[in-house]
Amino acid sequence: MNKQLLSETAAAMVAKGKGILAADESAGTCETRFKSIGVESTEENRRAYRGLLFTTPKVEQFVSGVILFDETIRQKTASGVPFADYLAQKGIIPGIKVDKGTQALPLCAGEKVTEGLDGLAKRLEEYFKLGARFAKWRAVITIGEGIPSHTCLYANAHALARYAAACQVASIVPIIEPEVLLDGAHSVERCEEVTEATLRATYAALAAHNVSFEHTILKASMVVSGKANPRQAGVDEVAERTVRVLKRTVPAAQPGVVFLSGGQSDEAATAHLNAMASMKGLPWPLTFSYSRALQNPALKAWKGQAGNVGAAQRAFYHRAHMNGLACQGKWKPELEKQAA
Numbered sequence: 001m002n003k004q005l006l007s008e009t010a011a012a013m014v015a016k017g018k019g020i021l022a023a024d025e026s027a028g029t030c031e032t033r034f035k036s037i038g039v040e041s042t043e044e045n046r047r048a049y050r051g052l053l054f055t056t057p058k059v060e061q062f063v064s065g066v067i068l069f070d071e072t073i074r075q076k077t078a079s080g081v082p083f084a085d086y087l088a089q090k091g092i093i094p095g096i097k098v099d100k101g102t103q104a105l106p107l108c109a110g111e112k113v114t115e116g117l118d119g120l121a122k123r124l125e126e127y128f129k130l131g132a133r134f135a136k137w138r139a140v141i142t143i144g145e146g147i148p149s150h151t152c153l154y155a156n157a158h159a160l161a162r163y164a165a166a167c168q169v170a171s172i173v174p175i176i177e178p179e180v181l182l183d184g185a186h187s188v189e190r191c192e193e194v195t196e197a198t199l200r201a202t203y204a205a206l207a208a209h210n211v212s213f214e215h216t217i218l219k220a221s222m223v224v225s226g227k228a229n230p231r232q233a234g235v236d237e238v239a240e241r242t243v244r245v246l247k248r249t250v251p252a253a254q255p256g257v258v259f260l261s262g263g264q265s266d267e268a269a270t271a272h273l274n275a276m277a278s279m280k281g282l283p284w285p286l287t288f289s290y291s292r293a294l295q296n297p298a299l300k301a302w303k304g305q306a307g308n309v310g311a312a313q314r315a316f317y318h319r320a321h322m323n324g325l326a327c328q329g330k331w332k333p334e335l336e337k338q339a340a
């Protein structure tokens with residue numbers, strides 16, 4: 001366990017004005033995304049699309065790291081350079097999703113637990129050799145009638161803690177991602193309550209497993225109204241509730257907090273981040289680790305055609321730029337008009 005490397009990696013992941021691109025969609029998720037633009041999800045199409053994102057000129061100004069999928073970390077650019085090496089040469093840290101997705105949690109109707117602990121230590125060793133310096137594990141918490149249960153919160157927290165400990169031993173910074181889903185008709189108050197309970201369970205488990213807070217990054221969901229709730233909390237309310245929960249639960253020793261976009265619109269994800277990053281006296285840097293909210297416009301512009309690569313890269317650059325400003329509290333809605 002190389003503590004110096006862990007500290008350097010964690011600090012670089014949340015460096016000023018930068019955030020993380022999540023490009024670790026599983027083959028199944030890629031299929032859904034590609035279907036929306038009428039493109040077949042073949043290994044080559046996935047490689048071409050990821051290559052387009054990674055080779056976007058100057059995007060390293062705003063992107064500190066990229067989360068890769070197992071398939072992607074083994075793929076190469078069009079000129080034959082392994083993606084992980086290409087990114088590292090550009091000053092972008094390669095990361096890797098190491099969980100194996102969610103399964104139904106037995107005896108807990110409607111709830112899920114994330115799998116992937118078996119053989120994890122060995123896989124981490126290999127990923128380190130392939131260039132990965134941070135990892136991601138996503139737990140999913142669903143809000144509904146009588147859920148989440150205590151069982152679900154603790155089963156997922158336990159898995160996150162086991163994962164985080166294994167990562168640190170392998171000198172890989174663990175991104176701890178307990179995502180509270182925005183699907184449902186629940187209120188923003190209920191989301192706040194569940195997010196707080198989720199983070200409390202997560203940090204208790206991390207402490208119980210001797211995980212060093214100094215060498216972890218939290219990937220949090222924002223406290224928002226359920227998608228089907230008629231009262232949608234505004235930008236300032238989301239920012240205030242999210243930061244309140246984080247301050248109550250996340251140790252100040254942690255080097256940074258990144259957010260997922262979770263199905264928010266591109267601009268809402270940017271506006272929320274900007275409002276939070278504008279707050280004074282935060283104990284940690286806050287930034288983005290978006291997949292959809294960074295990639296949506298690029299995916300639509302690309303449509304699977306080589307002739308659209310330039311337009312897609314401009315769209316991606318623009319969203320990365322906007323979020324690079326937002327994580328410093330420097331974004332303004334007017335800046336969106338200068339779009340690609």
Ligand code: 13P
Pocket residue numbers: 022138177260261262263289290291292293
């Ligand atoms: P979204 O930003 O699309 O929610 O994805 C982030 C992520 O990495 C989910 O695990």
